[in-house]
Amino acid sequence: SQKIEQNSEALNIQEGKTATLTCNYTNYSPAYLQWYRQDPGRGPVFLLLIRENEKEKRKERLKVTFDTTLKQSLFHITASQPADSATYLCAPRNYGGSQGNLIFGKGTKLSVKP
Amino acid sequence: DAGVTQSPTHLIKTRGQQVTLRCSPKSGHDTVSWYQQALGQGPQFIFQYYEEEERQRGNFPDRFSGHQFPNYSSELNVNALLLGDSALYLCASSYWTGATRIQNTEAFFGQGTRLTVV
Numbered sequence: 001s002q003k004i005e006q007n008s009e010a011l012n013i014q015e016g017k018t019a020t021l022t023c024n025y026t027n028y029s030p031a032y033l034q035w036y037r038q039d040p041g042r043g044p045v046f047l048l049l050i051r052e053n054e055k056e057k058r059k060e061r062l063k064v065t066f067d068t069t070l071k072q073s074l075f076h077i078t079a080s081q082p083a084d085s086a087t088y089l090c091a092p093r094n095y096g097g098s099q100g101n102l103i104f105g106k107g108t109k110l111s112v113k114p
Numbered sequence: 115d116a117g118v119t120q121s122p123t124h125l126i127k128t129r130g131q132q133v134t135l136r137c138s139p140k141s142g143h144d145t146v147s148w149y150q151q152a153l154g155q156g157p158q159f160i161f162q163y164y165e166e167e168e169r170q171r172g173n174f175p176d177r178f179s180g181h182q183f184p185n186y187s188s189e190l191n192v193n194a195l196l197l198g199d200s201a202l203y204l205c206a207s208s209y210w211t212g213a214t215r216i217q218n219t220e221a222f223f224g225q226g227t228r229l230t231v232v
Binding site: 102 | 156
């Protein structure tokens with residue numbers, strides 16, 4: 001069955017450091033992979049999408065890599081800030097199917113300490 | 115643009131009761147998906163509505179049903195509530211692009227409805 005594993009349930013880092021979150025998937029051949037941010041009691045908010053033919057994608061302090069051989073995506077936040085503290089979810093998507101039918105990992109809760 | 119709106123924000127129900135949650139999609143979006151998120155878990159897909167029909171369904175029992183209206187808004191109904199149905203229920207909207215649906219990249223989520231079954 002399809003499985004998504006995010007490296008750890010919680011990640012604690014110091015302000016200014018780079019946070020690296022991992023998303024591993026099995027039994028998928030994703031056309032693309034999305035990362036979302038979720039604050040407590042709120043719905044997920046889309047951050048970045050990376051397609052299977054892209055190695056890396058950047059947006060401001062965010063960087064996502066996608067290695068289809070390793071079946072892994074890495075999500076980096078550089079110069080992290082306490083405001084980056086949240087749960088980050090990855091959602092790989094296969095070709096076809098519905099846009100709405102996202103399958104999420106459990107998420108990694110990031111805490112950035114000042 | 116109001117984005118995706120859900121109501122109510124919080125709800126407390128008794129086991130065995132029925133509940134209806136509501137969602138208005140983002141302007142220009144015609145597809146609504148519902149998710150259940152238990153504490154400490156990622157959102158789990160319940161079903162999706164497009165053109166007033168259920169198009170896809172996740173692994174949820176028939177107690178979970180829905181509806182989409184001509185204005186694209188949607189309802190999620192849960193019958194015979196169980197304690198295990200306590201969760202954050204999320205609505206996400208998107209738009210259908212047919213064969214090029216893959217180009218429709220992101221889903222927009224509402225703030226969710228926190229359902230507590232006692």
